[in-house]
Every structure is written in C-alpha cells, then in structure tokens.
Amino acid sequence: MNIGLVRSARPEEEQRLARVEGCTYSRPRQAVILAGGRGTRMQPITLDRPKPMVPVLGRPFLEYQIEQLRQEGFERVLLLLGYLPNVVIDHFGDGSRFGIKIEYAVTGADDLTSSRISNARNLIDPCFMLLYCDNYWPMRMERMWQQFCAAAKPGMITVYSNRDGFSRGSVILDSENNVTVFDRSRLTPGLQGVEISYAILTDLALELLPDKDTLFEEAIYTPLATQRRLAAYVSEHCYYSVGSIQRLPATERFMKHEKTVLVDRDGVLNRKPPRAHYVCSYDQWEWLEGSKEALALLHRAGYRVIVVSNQAGIARGAMTSTDLESIHQRMCAEAAAAGGKITAIYHCPHGWDDGCACRKPKPGMLYEAQREFDLDLTRTLFIGDDERDRQAADAADCLYAQVSDGCSLLDLTRQLLEQQGHRQT
Known part of the structure; x- marks a missing residue:
C-alpha cells in the first residue's frame, strides 16, 4: 500500500460538465490571480516589492499558490498586476520554470479590482478560478468542481466557516450553502463565514461588471447573492495569508509542513x-x-x-x-x-x-x-x-x-x- 495515495479519488468528477442557466462549462484550467495592490498592511516588506512577492520561508508567497494550481490540474495562470509589476514578471517569466503557462495584464497601481478584471476580460476563459494573491487554502479541486456542477449557479466562492472567530465574517448562507448576503463592508448583522477567494466563476457572472472603477466583490458577489445566483463551498480548514504582518508567523508555520x-x-x-x-x-x-x-x-x-x-x-x-x-x-x-x-x-x-x-x-x-x-x-x-x-x-x-x-x-x-x-x- 502506498500511504501517500490513500485518499478518496473521484477522477470522473473532473470530466463532469457544469450546466448553468442554459450554458455548458468544462472544468476550468485557467486561474486568474488579483495581484496588483500596494500591500500597505505588509509594509515595510512591500516598500520594494508587491504583496505576492512577500517571502515565506525564503520563497515568494505567490510561488506556493502557483505550485498548488499546477498540482490541482491548472494549466494556465493570468496574473493581474499593478504595483511594481516587473518584480513579479522578472521572477516568474512565462511560467515554464514552474511547469505552468503564465500570462500578465497590467493596470495602474491604484486601480480597483473590477477594473483589473475588465481590462483583462479578453484573456479570461468562460469558466475560471479567481484567487487573491494573499490567501492560501488547501483546495481539492475535484470536490469543488463536483459542488459547482450540482449548484448550477454562475459563481461559487469559497467560504471559511469561521467558527473560531478567526476573522470578521462577510457572508450569510442558507441551509443549502447558497449565499444570501455578501457584504464586504461587514456591516450587516449576522455575518459569519469569511470569503477567501478560490472562486469558480463564469462569463455569466462577469456580465455584471460595471463601467466604473470599483471593487470586484461588491460589483459581482453582492448582486449575485441578492439574485440567489451565488453558491458557497464551505470549509472548516483554516486559510493562511500574507494580508498583514500579524498573520505572517502562522503562515510560515503552515508552510513548513512539519511532519x-x-x-x-x-x-x-x-x-x-x-x-x-x-x-x-x-x-x-x-x-x-x-x-x-x-x-x-x-x-x-x-x-x-x-x-x-x-x-x-x-x-x-x-x-x-x-x-x-x-x-x-x-x-x-x-x-x-x-x-x-x-x-x-x-x-x-x-x-x-x-x-x-x-x-x-x-x-x-x-x-x-x-x-x-x-x-x-x-x-x-x-x-x-x-x-x-x-x-x-x-x-x-x-x-x-x-x-x-x-x-x-x-x-x-x-x-x-x-x-x-x-x-x-
């Protein structure tokens, strides 16, 4: 018995097609990563590098994400950059060194996330995974795809249950894990789960993109939730982050993978x-x-x-x-x-x-x-x-x-x- 392979395997799920509002989608092979912000909460580390390049155990945080995506069957990554983009581009190049194809779309350092997505719309597949550059969560893509197919909605976000009060909640879910409220401002009473990216999205969701420069989550997730068109993949497994200096020690402990x-x-x-x-x-x-x-x-x-x-x-x-x-x-x-x-x-x-x-x-x-x-x-x-x-x-x-x-x-x-x-x- 090979202990390293003892896991419930469902290879047939990767071949399943998702049927959403009259459209058919294959399992995504492209990941889009929002990686353009200034990372002010990580200063002084981010004074000379963007947030995805914050070192964790001697490696840029973004390397861990890209390695994970390759291991989970993704073939292409689109990096949406803004602040100090050449630091990222010079390090990752075309991605061949990391076993995956990497493309780039660069906008202004202070552009908001909806503009970064809109600017790259012609480079984004009809069904894709969206990540934030500062969160890492140990996803199992085959399970996520199975749930996305069953939900049959234009989008599915990953939500940390937050039973331990790890962070401030941003969503309310119903009993079937549909998002009924998405509030990035965190002002709505009763918020519990935390949206952590790792979202499977379709072009149907991107139809809601506005012309104005705003935050992607407010432009897409909030109206989808109101329309009952947004599902959630709920996880009890904590996520790790380079979103603030305070979270860096736990992230380093996690990435050590102590036996x-x-x-x-x-x-x-x-x-x-x-x-x-x-x-x-x-x-x-x-x-x-x-x-x-x-x-x-x-x-x-x-x-x-x-x-x-x-x-x-x-x-x-x-x-x-x-x-x-x-x-x-x-x-x-x-x-x-x-x-x-x-x-x-x-x-x-x-x-x-x-x-x-x-x-x-x-x-x-x-x-x-x-x-x-x-x-x-x-x-x-x-x-x-x-x-x-x-x-x-x-x-x-x-x-x-x-x-x-x-x-x-x-x-x-x-x-x-x-x-x-x-x-x-």
Whole structure:
C-alpha cells in the first residue's frame, strides 16, 4: 500500500460538465490571480516589492499558490498586476520554470479590482478560478468542481466557516450553502463565514461588471447573492495569508509542513474493548504489539504524533474526564519511556446521539488539531482502525491508512518511513 495515495479519488468528477442557466462549462484550467495592490498592511516588506512577492520561508508567497494550481490540474495562470509589476514578471517569466503557462495584464497601481478584471476580460476563459494573491487554502479541486456542477449557479466562492472567530465574517448562507448576503463592508448583522477567494466563476457572472472603477466583490458577489445566483463551498480548514504582518508567523508555520501523523487510540495504540465497553482505568489498558515501537520510530524520524479519539464512556457515565486524563498521562509516559512522544490528544466525550461536531465520523477533532498546529490536512496522514475513522479523514481531506489484523501501526509506520526515505533503526 502506498500511504501517500490513500485518499478518496473521484477522477470522473473532473470530466463532469457544469450546466448553468442554459450554458455548458468544462472544468476550468485557467486561474486568474488579483495581484496588483500596494500591500500597505505588509509594509515595510512591500516598500520594494508587491504583496505576492512577500517571502515565506525564503520563497515568494505567490510561488506556493502557483505550485498548488499546477498540482490541482491548472494549466494556465493570468496574473493581474499593478504595483511594481516587473518584480513579479522578472521572477516568474512565462511560467515554464514552474511547469505552468503564465500570462500578465497590467493596470495602474491604484486601480480597483473590477477594473483589473475588465481590462483583462479578453484573456479570461468562460469558466475560471479567481484567487487573491494573499490567501492560501488547501483546495481539492475535484470536490469543488463536483459542488459547482450540482449548484448550477454562475459563481461559487469559497467560504471559511469561521467558527473560531478567526476573522470578521462577510457572508450569510442558507441551509443549502447558497449565499444570501455578501457584504464586504461587514456591516450587516449576522455575518459569519469569511470569503477567501478560490472562486469558480463564469462569463455569466462577469456580465455584471460595471463601467466604473470599483471593487470586484461588491460589483459581482453582492448582486449575485441578492439574485440567489451565488453558491458557497464551505470549509472548516483554516486559510493562511500574507494580508498583514500579524498573520505572517502562522503562515510560515503552515508552510513548513512539519511532519505529523494523526492516530486513533483504541484499536491502533491499544487493544480495543468490545462495543459499548471502555478502557476506564489504566489497569484495563493493553498496548497492541509493536505500537510503542512505532511511536519511537516516528519520534526519531521527526514526526509529531497527535491522538484523536472518541470517548463516549464519559457521556455514558462509565468514567470521568479525570479518569481519562489519568489514562492518557500513563499512556504518554510509557510511550516516552519507549522512545516515543505523543504531542497532543484530542477526545470527544459526547454520546453516540448527542449530535456534536467532534465525534467521528465527523471531522471536528481533526480540524481542531489543524488550527492549533497549523496543519495542512491534505498532506497529513490519519491512521485509524474502522469506517468512522476513514469517513472522518475523507471529510477533512486527510490522507488515510487503516490498521487491520494483518497490518499493524508498526507495519504502516515502516511503510511510511520507507516511502519518505528515513532510515529505520
């Protein structure tokens, strides 16, 4: 098993056609990136370079976006520039060095975004993806395209759910993830989700472009929402930005892609009790063969290990949170004594029917770990032992591997380290 390919694949979705208001569209292969502003909130870094060229771990932020687009099947990028355009053009050229074709359209440094789009209208495909140059979000294009086809609307924006209050909300959605209010000024009561670009748009949406110089979102998204013609792809996965100096440290942590493995507990680390039974004290704990060795191998190879576990025994009265904490303290201590390390533990204390967002197969605990450790879940492996784990991984776009009677955590760990070129000692 190639662990790096353990993901729910839907190749047929890329071939699906979107039918919108009498028009038919193929999956976009062109991305348009708004990259012309002065980036004043990033000064003094942007005094001699535009915002997309802000360095993150020694590379311009825009490189990460272009690399992502190429990996997600895009073939062409159109950069809409304004402020210090030659800094971008000289670095990226025609894009051949990055495995993608890059074109440019340049307007004034102080032109607003609707004018930049209007100026380049003849270079834009009938269906395209629009990005802002200062946001990065780990998109899965095949899932987005599937939802766009189902929505059958002229546009679909990506919206961060913002349950953690990460930023100020700008949209209101209905129960079917249609945008009912788009307010860039953020004055409307009840705003929650945050629009983060990564929008799939059509020429039908661009028909709303005004002649005057204004902001693209207000010119297009606000009226589309009023007309109920704008869909939203809602994500719980945090996005990262070079929109302000304050957000740069988290963005750098995210882009480091620190090696991390998420693991279920019962059935992966320790012997799993029968259904509706729980490990209520450490006297009932039994390490599975090889699991402590696996933790040691991962630690020596530089991997963080984060445990993600359902513990409904708390809600059912079989044990208390204090009991669980005592078990986990002993678990971590014995793992450390064997040469391993468990960095963090997330558990769901709720019952089977409580309707929480954290109990697997829901992915709430995975997203909690994502936000706390600035993980890219699309690059992070989750190792579980049953269907609920697989479903949670799929919902969060995690890579997934499953232990079984013939394939233990130690077996999977050895496969992972071999694929990554680590020496196993």
